[in-house]
Amino acid sequence: MSNLKLFAKAVGTTARQGRLALRLWAINLLFSLLVAAPFAAAIQGQAAHSLAADSLRARMDVDWLTDLGTRFQGAAPLALGLLLAALLLYLLLAAFLNGGIIGGLLRSGARPTPAEFFHDCGLYFWRFLRLLLLSIPLYLLIAGALHGLVAGLLKALTRQAATEWPLVVAGVLRLLALVLLLGIVSMFLDYVKIGLAAGNRRSVLRETWRTLKLVLRRFFKAWGLYLLAGLAFVALTLLYLEVARLLPAGTPLLLLAVFVWQQLFVLGRQFSKVLFFASEIELYKDLEARPQLSDK
Numbered sequence: 001m002s003n004l005k006l007f008a009k010a011v012g013t014t015a016r017q018g019r020l021a022l023r024l025w026a027i028n029l030l031f032s033l034l035v036a037a038p039f040a041a042a043i044q045g046q047a048a049h050s051l052a053a054d055s056l057r058a059r060m061d062v063d064w065l066t067d068l069g070t071r072f073q074g075a076a077p078l079a080l081g082l083l084l085a086a087l088l089l090y091l092l093l094a095a096f097l098n099g100g101i102i103g104g105l106l107r108s109g110a111r112p113t114p115a116e117f118f119h120d121c122g123l124y125f126w127r128f129l130r131l132l133l134l135s136i137p138l139y140l141l142i143a144g145a146l147h148g149l150v151a152g153l154l155k156a157l158t159r160q161a162a163t164e165w166p167l168v169v170a171g172v173l174r175l176l177a178l179v180l181l182l183g184i185v186s187m188f189l190d191y192v193k194i195g196l197a198a199g200n201r202r203s204v205l206r207e208t209w210r211t212l213k214l215v216l217r218r219f220f221k222a223w224g225l226y227l228l229a230g231l232a233f234v235a236l237t238l239l240y241l242e243v244a245r246l247l248p249a250g251t252p253l254l255l256l257a258v259f260v261w262q263q264l265f266v267l268g269r270q271f272s273k274v275l276f277f278a279s280e281i282e283l284y285k286d287l288e289a290r291p292q293l294s295d296k
Helices: 003-016 018-047 052-058 060-072 073-106 112-157 165-198 204-217 220-244 253-290
Strands: none
Touching: 003 018, 003 220, 003 253, 018 073, 018 112, 073 112, 073 165, 073 253, 112 165, 112 204, 165 204, 165 220, 165 253, 204 220, 204 253, 220 253
16 A cells, blocks of 8 residues: 555544544643643742733843842752653653553544543553663664764765855754654654554564564655654644744733644644554554565
8 A cells, every 4th residue: 555545544543533632632731731830830939029020921031031040040950850850751651641542543443432541551551661761772872873973974074165055064964864863763663662552562672673674674665654744743833833923922812822822733743643653553554464574
């Protein structure tokens, strides 16, 4: 089946499973509110009885930020610790929710109830957590070794550059290479998650090796489908930025409009996340249906 047909099926599946995206949005909003609450309380306590509050509605005041940083200088390690803890909790939350997304998409034609969604989250959590731990050195290898080789090659090629343009192009190519490498790793790990859930397999290492053989045999097909889903996300982001640029800020009503538009973008990102998994599941099923690509 062609990538366009697979992508079209994935779009239809994502539309039918819209409740998955809504649940993801609600959970992410609740998590964000819990993380932002202590910082919002600090800002409110600092600006509530200050004339700076009026200017903050229109723009972020640098002098006020400097004063705030000086006042809470002693609490910087605590704030950094809270941010790192929030990041760790979000990674765990993402691993937990991925089980609900994949489990829901694998249910043929049925829309998972909240109980089924959270059941799938818990069912696959420990497998996905082990995969998350396994992915850390993989990401470090990509970001460090492989990207370092690309950066070194580009640096050698531009060492004798007479103008700044080769350096600018090399910088763009370095960033593009990093994004592509990280995207490939992310795509591969998605297929490992799908294999663990679809085959109800528990060995992460064995499934990683199995998925590696499966994906490599149709790498460009898998990568092309991943890019199609990525283009949908890029289009969504550009739409958000263009509309956000047109929305003025300065009054509570307009701030509310900006907040609503931001939340619609976050909801769109959750639909995009479901679309990524849905397209990958369609290709996974297509590859698994071919005897020469499945396990003997």
